Amino acid sequence: MSNGKGPDHSRRKERSRQAILAATRALVAEEPYEKVTVEAIAAAAGVGKQTIYRRWPSKSAVVFAALLALSEDTDGQSVTLPDTGDLGTDLKLVMRATVEEFTDPAFDRLIRAVNTEISNDAALAAEYRQKLAGPLDEAKRTRLRSAQEAGQLHVDADLDLVLEVLYAPLFQRWLHRSGPLTAAYADSLVDAALRAFGP
Template identity: 85%
Template sequence: MPIEKGPDHSRRKERSRQAIFAAARALVVEQAYEKVTVEAIATRAGVGKQTIYRRWPSKSAVVFAALLALSEDAGGQSVALPDTGNLRTDLKLVMRATAEEFTDPSFDRLIRALNTEITNDAALAAEYREKLARPLEAAKKARLRRAQEAGQLDTEADLDLVLEMLYAPLFQRWLHRSGPLTAAYADSLVDATLRAFGP
């Protein structure tokens, strides 16, 4: 006698989770982050408000989880930088892609919303560092170490400082909207960093 299968709760939960993430990202892009509420996310996702609060304690936690899910969907769990054997070429490719990403309106609004929250929420800042920032930094440093071994980068270089010289000016320009994030600007950051830390 065939056994009747009950409802697939895990599949339904995953559909609900994806709907919540899609709703959170869409609302942040469509309107000012301050105006987005958990209630609005629940309504857009077609779920009850308590469904969200059972999983995430706040709006900022939902938005961060939605952003993290984008990284995972793009294969972000296995982060690696290009390695053609030419550090300058590889860094320019990465920095151009970073500049392009930050000029995308959807990404821009999501990241600005997240930065607003982590400034005032130590727990969220720690989670961001653990789940997003650290894996990316580890991948970048692994590429820089290979460049040191290949004689393309000063073997005594402080890799944290190298990364700060590469990324901090771009982030500062983006944060203050003080200038365009062009491919030429990205290239200039790579050239200046390699002049400072070349072999």
């Protein structure tokens, strides 16, 4: 007889979690964000509202979890950037992938929803930095540090500043919808950064 705490219970909880996160992503992709509610997420996931509130305290927390789940690493390995030995090539691959994400309509709406929430929620912003932005930035710094040691970046280059020069223009163009996000634009940001911080 099951005591409700064995493998079956764990599997049910995980299925419920995945259903909630998938429903959240689908609703955010389809509806104006302000119309997405915990009640609507629960109905779409086929669970009770209290099932959501037992795990997450608010809509913003569920939406962030839905975003975070997209980057969950299933093989247990840490986040790494490509390292072919050619920093320009590697950065262009990464920046082009970022452009592709930001121009995907479903991802665009989800990340805009998260940015809306973290702009008004300091605790969520801290969680975003800890669980998503922080590990990604550290992986990027690790790749830049490797390039620095190989003589592909100036020995005194501020790696955080290199990242800002790479990503801030892209993020601003995306946030304000002020211009197209293309592979050519991604490449131009890499070229500009390497001109500024090259050896």
